[in-house]
Amino acid sequence: MVEHPSALRRLFIGGNYLFLAALAILCVFPLIHVLAVSFSSSSAATAGQVGLWPVDFTTRSYSFVANEPAFMRSLFVSLQRVALGVGINMLLAVMLAYPLAKEARDFRWRTFYVWIFVFTMLFNGGLIPTYLVVQKTGLAGSLLALVIPSAVNVFNVILMLNFFRGIPKELLDASYIDGAGHWKTLWSIVVPVSKPVLATVALFAIVYHWNEWFYGLIYMKHTDDYPLQSYLQTVIVQKNFSELAAQDVSLLGKVSDRTVKAAQIFLGSLPILCVYPFLQGYFMSGIVMGSVKE
């Protein structure tokens, strides 16, 4: 069927494209601007000459940041945290989703367990009691404080559980008939066919652990142990420069406060940006998976 769009319609379509393009640019522009500032000279940045493109291109701000030991230390802490945290999240999610995906007649306590987990999404103990529990269980000050309390993410478990339910029963039955128990079936059959949901959950977990900054601030006893975003929080938002080595403070005069912060902001978001194109496909399907209800 041939459409002859009216002039009004054509106008709308053109305007629509323009509007959406502007919207999209609005979303990426701030980051691009900060990127430009980070590569600009301090005088240009302070004078406000930088728009989308660096003025007086220099990498001095980046070398300043890279030579800052606190920054590199916190980067390393974050990498450890992501590796450990995502590993634990995934392991527990799989181990919880498999039994909870069973029907009540195959696993009689299923509903009881599900309610225990779901209730934690409805009601939580609050900041102070949680903080005290972490202290009293001896986790405060170690990386474990950032990884254990958040080890079970009920939302991810539910996502996985729904996916597992979609696995053809015949596949599982064949495994049981062959004499394999639940544990073996889980790891040899269920996990290999669940790559989409595993990728989605892994990505949600990576983004969470990379970006999380508040618990890093309150649970770590030494600033040495801060993960990257927590360290950035103290420098960029709190503007706390007490961590800088003495000789660096004079150097700070040559690179401006603004360009250094810009470099740090950009480096703090770089890993996410690098992985983003790949993430994006999985996230989109993950959201669709999570929102489509039967």
Add this chain to the structure above:
Amino acid sequence: MGTSAWKREWPLHVMIWPGLLIVLIYSYGPMFGFAIAFQKYNLALGIWKSKWIGWDNFEYLFHYPNIGRVVWNTLSISVMKIVVGQIAPIATALLLNEVRKAVFKRAVQTMIYLPYFLSWVILGGIMIDLLSPSEGIVNQFLAWLGFERVFFLANNDWFPFVLVFSDVWKEFGFHTIVYLAALTAISPALYEAAVVDGAGRLKQTWHITLPGILPIVILLATLSLGNVVNAGFDQVFNLYSPVVYESGDIIDTLVYRLGLLDFQFGLATAVGLLKSIVGFVLIAISYVLAYRFANYRIF
């Protein structure tokens, strides 16, 4: 309990126990910590030896200076975020739906989704830079247009709007994709029938598209009901300062300062307890509503 059933099922139980243990300690454990709200809690004495003072903390709370302000800020900022945060993605999804070129559609989706992945530390840093009265690009633009410069992050009139706008900016890409998925689920046959009946695009949108996504809009709106008590701690914490406490201080930031900076654990826990109870009631109501009207089940 038949032994053969248990024999079959025990591995399933064992699989659950590690996760269960962690949840019991770190999610349920703190719930018992609510007793602290009724104590003059002393860190050294712990929960068993600290003095029990009954409702004193709560009484003090009701007379705490600015507590009304804090609650009002929390609620008004939340509601604004929820409302604008729904409208923006719906409108965007509808507009995106009209785009025929798949490449353009995909590119726009990719770009609007980006801020969602950045932490509020990063975005806070970006916004502090962008909105800076001296060097920030927004003020430079305003000055170029002939307007006076505004110190947005220190201005009580502007601050709530900065919070709402930046939060929507960060989150709307995520929701747009959900709505877009719902839109593509609407049967094309409906549109074809409408075209045959002579309906223009606008009429189609009104009679087919909007009713088509209404269930999911209601669903998401209902589910965000429980979130009204959280106004976005991560964001506010990174953008606020004492100057804007008047318009930007929310319940969670107050609890943080009372508990972790002033060490008034009992008081901070009392605030947290009230907030959790209200939050729970709202979430429970919203889930019941979602179940009744949209047949939504969590599991």
